[in-house]
Amino acid sequence: MEQVDIFKALSNKTRLQILEWLKEPAQNFPDQEHAGYENGVCVGQIQAKAALTQSTVSEYLSILQRAGFVQSTRVGQWTYYKRNEEAFAKLSKIIKSNI
Amino acid sequence: MEQVDIFKALSNKTRLQILEWLKEPAQNFPDQEHAGYENGVCVGQIQAKAALTQSTVSEYLSILQRAGFVQSTRVGQWTYYKRNEEAFAKLSKIIKSNI
DNA sequence: AAGATATATCGGGTTTTCCCGATATTTAGA
DNA sequence: TCTAAATATCGGGAAAACCCGATATATCTT
Numbered sequence: 720m721e722q723v724d725i726f727k728a729l730s731n732k733t734r735l736q737i738l739e740w741l742k743e744p745a746q747n748f749p750d751q752e753h754a755g756y757e758n759g760v761c762v763g764q765i766q767a768k769a770a771l772t773q774s775t776v777s778e779y780l781s782i783l784q785r786a787g788f789v790q791s792t793r794v795g796q797w798t799y800y801k802r803n804e805e806a807f808a809k810l811s812k813i814i815k816s817n818i
Numbered sequence: 819m820e821q822v823d824i825f826k827a828l829s830n831k832t833r834l835q836i837l838e839w840l841k842e843p844a845q846n847f848p849d850q851e852h853a854g855y856e857n858g859v860c861v862g863q864i865q866a867k868a869a870l871t872q873s874t875v876s877e878y879l880s881i882l883q884r885a886g887f888v889q890s891t892r893v894g895q896w897t898y899y900k901r902n903e904e905a906f907a908k909l910s911k912i913i914k915s916n917i
Numbered sequence: 918a919a920g921a922t923a924t925a926t927c928g929g930g931t932t933t934t935c936c937c938g939a940t941a942t943t944t945a946g947a
Numbered sequence: 948t949c950t951a952a953a954t955a956t957c958g959g960g961a962a963a964a965c966c967c968g969a970t971a972t973a974t975c976t977t
């Protein structure tokens with residue numbers, strides 16, 4: 720993954736919003752309460768909130784995952800996505816000193 | 819300037835490279851020695867190193883400036899661009915805590 | 918004032934991104 | 948094993964970004 724692709728992943732309003740939402744899963748996705756939030760939030764919940772099609776949201780999550788900002792866990796027929804805070808810390812450092 | 823436009827400004831290899839070059843003006847632009855580096859580096863020097871057309875480089879610098887990453891100073895017929903380190907520090911913090 | 922130099926702006930062809938609908942894949946349950 | 952549900956992948960039209968050449972603007976020199 721090249722530097723520029725990291726920034727491309729963040730160059731979209733919806734993707735930035737998804738990352739924000741995932742900071743507070745319980746508050747932003749109360750409908751998923753029954754399943755808990757240990758593994759993050761499933762695609763369907765994110766899609767409903769983003770108000771885009773399922774395919775688009777799935778692709779966006781894939782882009783964020785390739786860039787390292789989220790990680791996914793498959794549980795049955797659901798795929799849960801949660802933030803990978805290390806990636807943000809790493810990028811923060813890079814911007815502070817390398818760029 | 820919206821968050822997403824900050825990242826769009828960084829979503830291009832050449833623009834990232836320009837920002838890197840401007841970290842060490844004397845080393846990366848030795849041909850400008852006579853004029854000093856207090857105000858940064860002039861467009862022509864950056865253009866030569868980037869190997870893109872003058873219009874493209876001028877536009878790229880404008881994009882970086884709108885995003886706050888560089889600031890310009892006009893001296894005679896030259897426009898000098900230098901890094902604005904505050905913008906990087908600010909973005910670093912935002913990524914660490916806000917995004 | 919006229920010509921030369923440096924930079925900015927404009928118009929547009931090419932490439933990439935956005936976002937969709939259709940379809941394929943994976944897993945659960947009857 | 949058949950159907951349903953959740954997600955991933957594919958193909959493509961529309962919008963945006965890339966990058967160019969041509970031209971406009973600003974400043975310097977003569």
